[in-house]
Amino acid sequence: xxxxxxxxxxxDFGWAGGYVAVCEAVVARVAPAARxxxxxxxxxxxxxxxxxxxxxxxxxxxxxxxHLALVDPGVGTNRRPVVxxxxxxxxxxxxxxxxxxxxxxxxxxxxxxxxLDVALVRARAGLPADEVSFTFHGRDVFxxxxxxxxxxxxxxxxxxPVDPAGLIRLTPPTATLTDExxxxxxxxxxxxGNVGLALRFADLAPQQGCFLxxxxxxxxxxxxxxxxxxxxxxxxxxxxxxxxxxxxxxLALKSASAAQLLSLDCGMKVRLTAVPDTGASSGPx
Amino acid sequence: xxxxxxxxxxxDFGWAGGYVAVCEAVVARVAPAARxxxxxxxxxxxxxxxxxxxxxxxxxxxxxxxHLALVDPGVGTNRRPVVxxxxxxxxxxxxxxxxxxxxxxxxxxxxxxxxLDVALVRARAGLPADEVSFTFHGRDVFxxxxxxxxxxxxxxxxxxPVDPAGLIRLTPPTATLTDExxxxxxxxxxxxGNVGLALRFADLAPQQGCFLxxxxxxxxxxxxxxxxxxxxxxxxxxxxxxxxxxxxxxLALKSASAAQLLSLDCGMKVRLTAVPDTGASSGPx
Amino acid sequence: xxxxxxxxxxxDFGWAGGYVAVCEAVVARVAPAARxxxxxxxxxxxxxxxxxxxxxxxxxxxxxxxHLALVDPGVGTNRRPVVxxxxxxxxxxxxxxxxxxxxxxxxxxxxxxxxLDVALVRARAGLPADEVSFTFHGRDVFxxxxxxxxxxxxxxxxxxPVDPAGLIRLTPPTATLTDExxxxxxxxxxxxGNVGLALRFADLAPQQGCFLxxxxxxxxxxxxxxxxxxxxxxxxxxxxxxxxxxxxxxLALKSASAAQLLSLDCGMKVRLTAVPDTGASSGPx
Numbered sequence: 001x002x003x004x005x006x007x008x009x010x011x012d013f014g015w016a017g018g019y020v021a022v023c024e025a026v027v028a029r030v031a032p033a034a035r036x037x038x039x040x041x042x043x044x045x046x047x048x049x050x051x052x053x054x055x056x057x058x059x060x061x062x063x064x065x066x067h068l069a070l071v072d073p074g075v076g077t078n079r080r081p082v083v084x085x086x087x088x089x090x091x092x093x094x095x096x097x098x099x100x101x102x103x104x105x106x107x108x109x110x111x112x113x114x115x116l117d118v119a120l121v122r123a124r125a126g127l128p129a130d131e132v133s134f135t136f137h138g139r140d141v142f143x144x145x146x147x148x149x150x151x152x153x154x155x156x157x158x159x160x161p162v163d164p165a166g167l168i169r170l171t172p173p174t175a176t177l178t179d180e181x182x183x184x185x186x187x188x189x190x191x192x193g194n195v196g197l198a199l200r201f202a203d204l205a206p207q208q209g210c211f212l213x214x215x216x217x218x219x220x221x222x223x224x225x226x227x228x229x230x231x232x233x234x235x236x237x238x239x240x241x242x243x244x245x246x247x248x249x250x251l252a253l254k255s256a257s258a259a260q261l262l263s264l265d266c267g268m269k270v271r272l273t274a275v276p277d278t279g280a281s282s283g284p285x
Numbered sequence: 286x287x288x289x290x291x292x293x294x295x296x297d298f299g300w301a302g303g304y305v306a307v308c309e310a311v312v313a314r315v316a317p318a319a320r321x322x323x324x325x326x327x328x329x330x331x332x333x334x335x336x337x338x339x340x341x342x343x344x345x346x347x348x349x350x351x352h353l354a355l356v357d358p359g360v361g362t363n364r365r366p367v368v369x370x371x372x373x374x375x376x377x378x379x380x381x382x383x384x385x386x387x388x389x390x391x392x393x394x395x396x397x398x399x400x401l402d403v404a405l406v407r408a409r410a411g412l413p414a415d416e417v418s419f420t421f422h423g424r425d426v427f428x429x430x431x432x433x434x435x436x437x438x439x440x441x442x443x444x445x446p447v448d449p450a451g452l453i454r455l456t457p458p459t460a461t462l463t464d465e466x467x468x469x470x471x472x473x474x475x476x477x478g479n480v481g482l483a484l485r486f487a488d489l490a491p492q493q494g495c496f497l498x499x500x501x502x503x504x505x506x507x508x509x510x511x512x513x514x515x516x517x518x519x520x521x522x523x524x525x526x527x528x529x530x531x532x533x534x535x536l537a538l539k540s541a542s543a544a545q546l547l548s549l550d551c552g553m554k555v556r557l558t559a560v561p562d563t564g565a566s567s568g569p570x
Numbered sequence: 571x572x573x574x575x576x577x578x579x580x581x582d583f584g585w586a587g588g589y590v591a592v593c594e595a596v597v598a599r600v601a602p603a604a605r606x607x608x609x610x611x612x613x614x615x616x617x618x619x620x621x622x623x624x625x626x627x628x629x630x631x632x633x634x635x636x637h638l639a640l641v642d643p644g645v646g647t648n649r650r651p652v653v654x655x656x657x658x659x660x661x662x663x664x665x666x667x668x669x670x671x672x673x674x675x676x677x678x679x680x681x682x683x684x685x686l687d688v689a690l691v692r693a694r695a696g697l698p699a700d701e702v703s704f705t706f707h708g709r710d711v712f713x714x715x716x717x718x719x720x721x722x723x724x725x726x727x728x729x730x731p732v733d734p735a736g737l738i739r740l741t742p743p744t745a746t747l748t749d750e751x752x753x754x755x756x757x758x759x760x761x762x763g764n765v766g767l768a769l770r771f772a773d774l775a776p777q778q779g780c781f782l783x784x785x786x787x788x789x790x791x792x793x794x795x796x797x798x799x800x801x802x803x804x805x806x807x808x809x810x811x812x813x814x815x816x817x818x819x820x821l822a823l824k825s826a827s828a829a830q831l832l833s834l835d836c837g838m839k840v841r842l843t844a845v846p847d848t849g850a851s852s853g854p855x
Contacts, residue, residue, distance in 0.1 A: 003317050008306070014761040016612040018628035021578070024607055025631035032573050032633075037309055042301040045762055046825055058303035061310035061424075063317075073825060076800025134800040136815030139631075191299040192330055230361025230419040245421030255331055255358060288602050293591070322594055327586040343588035346595035346709075348602075476584040477615055515646025515704040530706030540616055540643060 005034045005150040006065035010055050011138065012043040013070070019136070023068075023143040030125045030147035037062065046073040048099050049170055050266065053187055056102040057246055064089035068146040069099050076134035081116040081141055082162065083155040091155055093146040095137075096162075098170035113167060114159040121145045121158050173198035174269075181211055181272040184249065186264050193257020195264050196250045201243035209277045211241050213251065215262060216269035223262065224275065225251060241272070290319045290435040291350035295340050296423065297328040298355070304421070308353075308428040315410045315432035322347065331358040333384050334455055335551065338472055341387035342531055349374035353431040354384050361419035366401040366426055367447065368440040376440055378431040380422075381447075383455035398452060399444040406430045406443050458483035459554075466496055466557040469534065471549050478542020480549050481535045486528035494562045496526050498536065500547060501554035508547065509560065510536060526557070575604045575720040576635035580625050581708065582613040583640070589706070593638075593713040600695050600717035607632065616643040618669050619740055620836065623757055626672035627816055634659035638716040639669050646704035651686040651711055652732065653725040661725055663716040665707075666732075668740035683737060684729040691715045691728050743768035744839075751781055751842040754819065756834050763827020765834050766820045771813035779847045781811050783821065785832060786839035793832065794845065795821060811842070 007027060013019040020041050027034055039058050043051040051071035059067050072079075072095040080096040088108035092100040096115075104110045118141050122129050125144035132140045149155055175184035175198045182204055188196035213223045225239040234240045234254040239261065244250035249272075251258045259265065292312060298304040305326050312319055324343050328336040336356035344352050357364075357380040365381040373393035377385040381400075389395045403426050407414050410429035417425045434440055460469035460483045467489055473481035498508045510524040519525045519539040524546065529535035536543045536555075549555065577597060583589040590611050597604055609628050613621040621641035629637050642649075642665040650666040658678035662670040666685075674680045688711050692699050695714035702710045719725055745754035745768045752774055758766035783793045795809040804810045804824040809831065814820035821828045821840075829835065 006313065010303075012761075014612075015608070015610055017758065017760050018580075018609050018624045019760075021607060021609040022628050022631045025628065025633075028576065028605075028607070029631075029633055035313075037306060037313070038300070039303050039306040040300055042299075054303045058307050058310065061307045061314075063310075063314055074802045077802035079802075133813070133815040135812065139815065188302065190302050190304075191297075232359045232362035232364075242420065243418070245418040245424065291598065295588075320598075322591060322598065323585070324588050324591040325585055327584075339588045343592050343595065346592045346599075348595075348599055473587065475587050475589075476582075517644045517647035517649075527705065528703070530703040530709065 005031065005152075006037060006062060007031070007034050007146055007150050008037045008039050008059060008062055008065050008067045009041075010039040010043065010051060010068070011041045011070040012045050012047065012051065013041050013138070015041055019138065022139050026125075026139060026143040027147040027150070030144055031151040034066075034147065034150040037065075043071050047071065047266075048073075048097055049173070050188075052099050052102045052170060055099065056106045059090065059103045060106050066090070066146050066150045067092045067100075067103060068142060069094040069103070070138045070142055071099050072097065072137065075137050080162070081118065081137060081145070082113055082167065083116060083145060083149065083158060084113045084167075085111045085155055087111045091149050093142055093149065096168050098168045101167060101169050110164050112155070113162050113164050114155055115162045116141060116145050116159040121148065124148055124153065124158065175199040177203060178273075180274045182249075183216060183269055183271045186266050186268050186270060187248075189259040189264065189266060192252070193259045194244070194250050194252045195258050195262065195270075196244055196246075196248055197270060199249040201247055201249050204249055204272070210275050211272040212275050213239065213241075213262065214271040214273070215264060216271055218263070218268070220263055226277065231255075290316065290437075291322060291347060292316070292319050292431055292435050293322045293324050293344060293347055293350050293352045294326075295324040295328065295336060295353070296326045296355040297330050297332065297336060298326050298423070300326055304423065307424050311410075311424060311428040312432040312435070315429055316436040319351075319432065319435040322350075328356050332356065332551075333358075333382055334458070335473075337384050337387045337455060340384065341391045344375065344388045345391050351375070351431050351435045352377045352385075352388060353427060354379040354388070355423045355427060356384050357382065357422065360422050365447070366403065366422060366430070367398055367452065368401060368430060368434065368443060369398045369452075370396045370440055372396045376434050378427050378434065381453050383453045386452060386454050395449050397440070398447050398449050399440055400447045401426060401430050401444040406433065409433055409438065409443065460484040460488075462488060463558075465559045467534075468501060468554055468556045471551050471553050471555060472533075474544040474549065474551060477537070478544045479529070479535050479537045480543050480547065480555075481529055481531075481533055482555060484534040486532055486534050489534055489557070495560050496557040497560050498524065498526075498547065499556040499558070500549060501556055503548070503553070505548055510557075511562065516540075575601065575722075576607060576632060577601070577604050577716055577720050578607045578609050578629060578632055578635050578637045579611075580609040580613065580621060580638070581611045581640040582615050582617065582621065583611050583708070585611055589708065592709050596695075596709060596713040597717040597720070600714055601721040604636075604717065604720040607635075613641050617641065617836075618643075618667055619743070620758075622669050622672045622740060625669065626676045629660065629673045630676050636660070636716050636720045637662045637670075637673060638712060639664040639673070640708045640712060641669050642667065642707065645707050650732070651688065651707060651715070652683055652737065653686060653715060653719065653728060654683045654737075655681045655725055657681045661719050663712050663719065666738050668738045671737060671739050680734050682725070683732050683734050684725055685732045686711060686715050686729040691718065694718055694723065694728065745769040745773075747773060748843075750844045752819075753786060753839055753841045756836050756838050756840060757818075759829040759834065759836060762822070763829045764814070764820050764822045765828050765832065765840075766814055766816075766818055767840060769819040771817055771819050774819055774842070780845050781842040782845050783809065783811075783832065784841040784843070785834060786841055788833070788838070790833055796847065801825075
């Protein structure tokens with residue numbers, strides 16, 4: 001890495017209680033030259049899959065960096081604190097609970113991995129050995145470790161190698177292509193009410209026309225959605241299917257929430273079935 | 286500009302999904318020396334007028350800077366991506382939808398304007414030409430352009446001149462002075478529940494006494510509000526009229542929400558009518 | 571202080587309206603070399619005690635710094651704007667309303683204190699004397715003062731000494747130890763729904779076993795809570811008592827909100843009574 005070292009930071013802490021700031025304070029002490037970039041601290045509480053998705057999407061846009069990621073409902077138990085190095089030269093620091101691996105894949109793949117030795121990290125960071133809480137390893141273990149790596153410590157000097165095959169991997173969200181379309185899980189509902197699916201847009205054909213949209217396993221109305229390129233092509237109240245900015249299939253309404261219209265939330269499944277484009281605006285089918 | 290270049294950043298993205306961070310990542314690549322200041326990422330979704338107001342108020346407090354502003358419901362349509370230069374030496378980057386012009390006025394007025402050439406911006410920023418999404422020009426076009434300007438690129442080298450007279454300008458909120466007071470539109474409801482009006486305090490006379498406050502076109506109770514200088518002069522439950530920190534008329538309650546009391550939201554109109562100061566605490570008139 | 575000066579920043583402003591950013595803009599002008607760290611801008615509106623608690627907890631983790639803290643419902647009244655210096659070398663800037671003193675205690679204790687001279691601060695910062703609002707001293711007085719100190723101004727040059735004994739001090743939250751446990755006030759409900767009490771964990775014995783949890787003065791069901799070290803030791807729906815990361819007693823549920831379960835909010839009181847560990851999962855007693 002050239003220039004000041006970069007630490008990206010993602011958590012489910014929220015900003016309110018100062019939990020983010022106290023981790024930054026640790027970094028300011030241990031790696032004063034590092035620049036911290038906040039990816040998000042609003043990951044839904046304890047939602048490892050949501051945090052993993054955001055980290056996987058955003059981390060590759062940064063120059064090689066230390067990525068500190070903390071969605072850690074198992075803090076203080078025997079889940080392992082790990083450091084992963086990717087072939088692109090990034091380092092990921094966080095709990096071994098599935099949060100980090102998708103990002104490691106997106107950063108060129110895993111090159112090596114270590115389990116942090118808490119006592120070693122504390123000593124190297126100049127922190128008292130006996131002040132490790134059971135509930136806030138972000139401040140007490142992970143931020144010091146990330147700062148040490150940003151300050152040029154070799155990850156191998158902070159713990160013991162672990163077998164990458166033994167790292168915990170989340171079950172990926174499901175998507176099944178069918179003759180007429182696909183069934184895919186909702187992986188994101190954003191601030192605009194757009195609904196992101198676990199489905200590459202390139203896998204969904206035809207790229208023009210319409211789809212019938214049905215929420216699987218729920219007694220809800222079906223909607224017709226038109227394939228568009230962007231929100232502005234939609235009429236008021238018209239549902240659109242488009243390639244989102246990550247190359248995935250997403251559903252949107254113009255200036256309103258598609259998630260609310262369809263009563264959709266993360267983890268639910270949607271069936272998309274190609275239908276002729278009638279030219280009519282969408283509505284319950 | 287002396288010192289590291291400054292980029293201010295305002296959007297309606299929210300922090301949750303990493304959309305802000307991915308734009309910062311682009312800046313970190315293209316203009317690693319630039320400092321990014323976050324004005325707000327909580328502009329109400331798609332509310333161009335609210336974003337324009339905040340940008341107009343805050344941008345002039347910074348030293349001359351690149352102001353990257355993105356409230357862009359028309360992303361991916363034929364609305365133009367523009368760069369504006371002000372006579373103070375600031376540069377504004379964003380969509381041509383009215384978001385930028387009020388700030389340009391507040392920054393000394395428009396000096397020159399260009400329509401961004403997307404292919405040119407991508408090439409100059411070292412980004413692949415064919416990876417421009419239809420829904421996230423913040424990441425794909427505007428952040429690269431802002432970073433290039435922060436890294437000393439001449440805005441003229443990133444696109445073609447456009448006629449300032451052709452830039453889209455929002456209809457300004459309305460205020461009418463009357464013999465006994467004014468009728469003015471609500472332009473802001475802040476976190477404290479204070480209600481900001483589209484009315485210069487200096488235009489409202491008398492600056493002491495009381496006003497009857499009436500929500501135009503709604504069947505709601507009227508309230509008496511006393512002219513005060515600050516919240517602490519109000520009694521509990523007493524409504525105040527004051528000069529806010531931007532020199533505008535605002536309504537406030539002490540330790541409670543005036544917006545909630547009056548059922549007011551942005552865009553609604555309020556009639557203020559001067560009445561004798563009875564010395565009584567306020568309440569439905 | 572070595573390295574670039576650090577300013578920490580805590581307010582109840584929220585990020586939405588640009589109020590935080592305009593203070594940072596002032597700092598960027600007056601102390602361009604300073605680094606600003608955001609502790610929190612989501613202190614509940616006007617909640618001085620909540621702000622004081624967060625500042626007291628987080629400030630000591632930073633290297634010696636200027637701590638700018640603004641929860642200031644009395645802005646524009648005769649409450650004093652103050653600067654405090656601590657024996658650790660930190661400087662606190664904010665209103666004299668109780669917000670700063672707990673942090674000063676945590677930073678080694680008060681060394682000296684001054685009341686800011688607004689005209690002097692404005693002049694030293696190169697700001698017009700007559701543009702001081704009555705409602706936004708963060709921008710107009712406190713941020714300039716903090717920036718001046720960060721840029722090496724002697725606090726004594728910005729105002730007149732004040733007697734530390736005359737500074738306003740909040741009534742501390744109450745906790746009473748009893749033979750079987752304690753009665754303690756709720757001082758925090760965090761994003762995870764954990765309930766923090768005004769009680770050192772070390773003062774609560776036994777550190778194993780169970781406690782009956784009763785909300786004082788409310789007709790609510792009692793719950794049994796088990797002493798655990800961390801969330802992961804709890805069964806689903808089981809209430810835990812633990813030492814939080816600040817060394818205080820806290821109540822938590824695994825993957826759910828203890829505050830919601832117990833209908834608890836800040837300021838309410840909880841009685842904890844030691845009971846034999848029945849090994850049964852918790853529930854209304």
